[in-house]
Amino acid sequence: MEKIVNINFLRNFVLLSLITTVTGCNLLNQKDPDVIVTTEPMLTKSEEGEVEKVVSAESVNLDFNEEKGYTLGNNIIYFDYDKYSVDKDSDKKTIKKYANYLKDNKKASIRIEGHADERGSRAYNLALGEKRAETIKEIMLINGVTLDSIEVISYGEENPASTGITEESHSLNRRVEIVFSDTGK
């Protein structure tokens, strides 16, 4: 099963690369706009349609970790100082992975735990942690997850991942952790 997935993935990857190259050439030449119009939908279609299946297949593998319990690989999303937007594609993939799992396993439920670093006021940091968790909840809802399978909680600055006072420690503490309340299995 895994092998098939991998082959599929490889095939798609090659296909995607080819299309990208073709598109890229046309973009550079700027001579024949029609080609761009016809290839672009194909590109998005194959990217969405095929790559998601791979992600969804991967997501079935639950990892068990003494501290974190069950996860789907990475379960932490980091944020910039005083920010709560999710910009990185890798983070969006992590969220989608959980969203897909929840859609496939109707009995499963998660807790989205928001955190902030220690700088600034505690009540504001509690709000910041909640807003970070809410942002991820919103992305999951957009991706078709039902409201009752998500619980959001903020701990503010109270449960740091790192107790240091350097920027590196602070950046590790500005995070959201996705935790299974129930894996549905």
Add this chain to the structure above:
Amino acid sequence: MIKSIVMLFTFIFFMISNVSAELTIKIQRAEIGTLPIMISVVGDSKSYPAKNFSEIIENDLYGSGYFNILDASTVKNSVKNKKTQYALWNLAGANYFLKSEIYSKGGSEYIKFNLHDVVKKEIMFSYKIKLTNKSNERKIAHTISNVIFERITGIKGVFDTKIAYISTEKRPEKKIYKLHVSDIDGYNSVAIYKSSKQLMSPTWSPDNNKIAYVSFENNRPEIFIQTLASGTREKLLNNNNSNSAPAWSPNGKLIAFTSSIKGNLEIFTYNLVDKKVKRITNSIGIDTEPEWHPSGKKIFFTSDRSGRPHIYSKSIRYGKAKRLTFDGSYNADSNISSDGEYLSLVHNGGNGHKIAIYSLKENFLKVISSGRLDEAPSFAPNNKMILFASKKRNKGILVATSNDGRIRKEIELSGEDVREPIWSH
């Protein structure tokens, strides 16, 4: 030339739980423009050592920044001839002299105290207080400090008021959170609620009889109201939301708080009389940390609607929010002075999070602390001091400072982190 004097007092004090913790109070201040005073308390009784009273009064007055304490034992204080007595005190450099005595009469004990104006050579006031209960010793001394302070400076004394704060004690395998109420010098501390889950955001009711705070005992932030005298606890809202940052309205009828709606954090009010919830703010992002204007008609709050946290004000009935702070990249957690003229807040102007005072009349912001992780400011009821939380050697301490930063008092609790202090009304 500003000269700093550091006084260090260390005492052992016993908390309700019988676990002894060491309380350290450090007073640091600039030695300018202060009034020289001598405090003399004589006549020990069995239960009331005179030394205790004089020490407490001296610490109160010294720590206020308005007084210089001169050693009363260097002068003869029982000279019969009044003229000679005033001349001696004057020669010793005192402008004021508190002459106090503990004595027994008819089976009861009393403390009487006369305050002398050494320059005018007259008694400013004369009082006596009946001593009935050992536990009131500090309260009585603080009351005497108040009378002296008010009569000489014309400013309301706050030595007998209270503070509330949160502390954490790390025990093996777990952390204990405590909500404390204590005197403003850190003594008479009582942990009014303890929990293995996070406690935060204590706030006093206008009559100082209750405290509202946030507890995570049900694994999410919820607001509780605790009556101090009875210890009765009551959950404010019975819903499944996270509710935080409570603030009591000046008339005591409403509690403003933060809760999320459709992914945004907004400010609401809860009416303690008719139990109705009303939404106050409406914006994308974070609105939190409500603080009431003394009129009860508008609130101040922290919002990141401009991209960064800043302080805004808004009527609780209608209209738009108005942005107040523009300096720096971070302004949050405002606390208003009782005259409604100033906000104390957490400010970052690029050099860490410090305490600043913002003048609502002149739209002027002034930084008054020097830490990098200072937070949770609150005004003393007379608006002359500001209490806040700071870090020292990576440990939470409480700091009280005068508006001009001239006086700085640190309160440290051994083995415990202290934070989120709030001065009573």
